Amino acid sequence: MGSGQSRDKFHCNRYLEGQGPPSLLQQANGELSPSHREVGGAQPEGQMTWVVLHRDLPGFPEDNTLQISYIFPDGVQTDKHPHPGQPFAGLRLCAYLPDNHEGKKVLKLLDKAFNQQLLFTITTDTNGEDVVTTASIPLKTQAEGRSTLDGYPDHDYLKTVRKLLKDKGVE
Numbered sequence: 001m002g003s004g005q006s007r008d009k010f011h012c013n014r015y016l017e018g019q020g021p022p023s024l025l026q027q028a029n030g031e032l033s034p035s036h037r038e039v040g041g042a043q044p045e046g047q048m049t050w051v052v053l054h055r056d057l058p059g060f061p062e063d064n065t066l067q068i069s070y071i072f073p074d075g076v077q078t079d080k081h082p083h084p085g086q087p088f089a090g091l092r093l094c095a096y097l098p099d100n101h102e103g104k105k106v107l108k109l110l111d112k113a114f115n116q117q118l119l120f121t122i123t124t125d126t127n128g129e130d131v132v133t134t135a136s137i138p139l140k141t142q143a144e145g146r147s148t149l150d151g152y153p154d155h156d157y158l159k160t161v162r163k164l165l166k167d168k169g170v171e
Contacts, residue, residue, distance in 0.1 A: 042122070043117035048068065060100065095141055
């Protein structure tokens with residue numbers, strides 16, 4: 001993280017102070033609270049980039065790590081969003097994949113889903129503010145093994161996310 005970026009604005013290694021997207025398990029089982037249900041399903045304008053980190057993820061000791069950065073600036077909702085003309089809070093989020101054959105396949109699929117505007121949406125959080133959050137495709141936002149829901153090790157994640165992307169028509 002660059003020295004000019006505030007940790008309060010960059011959410012690579014934590015969810016939005018406990019108010020981030022639903023866990024992988026909740027998303028896979030369709031267990032979403034009313035505050036996290038997709039309202040519009042339309043992804044705002046944003047950017048997706050990735051780099052290779054020369055360190056491994058728990059459960060993938062032989063592989064480097066792919067760090068994916070998603071950046072959505074604050075903005076004003078359009079007609080495709082739940083509250084046109086109203087402001088929404090942007091998002092800076094990092095996700096992680098192992099840098100191996102399967103991880104690279106998933107990265108390509110996530111890139112395709114991002115370009116099809118399927119990965120993020122605008123929802124109203126528990127404070128009543130409209131924010132950018134993940135849609136129905138779970139992302140691993142913890143590189144360390146703090147939780148298998150948000151981080152590694154999770155040997156089923158690549159298979160699970162590929163299935164969920166396939167269900168959305170991303171192959």
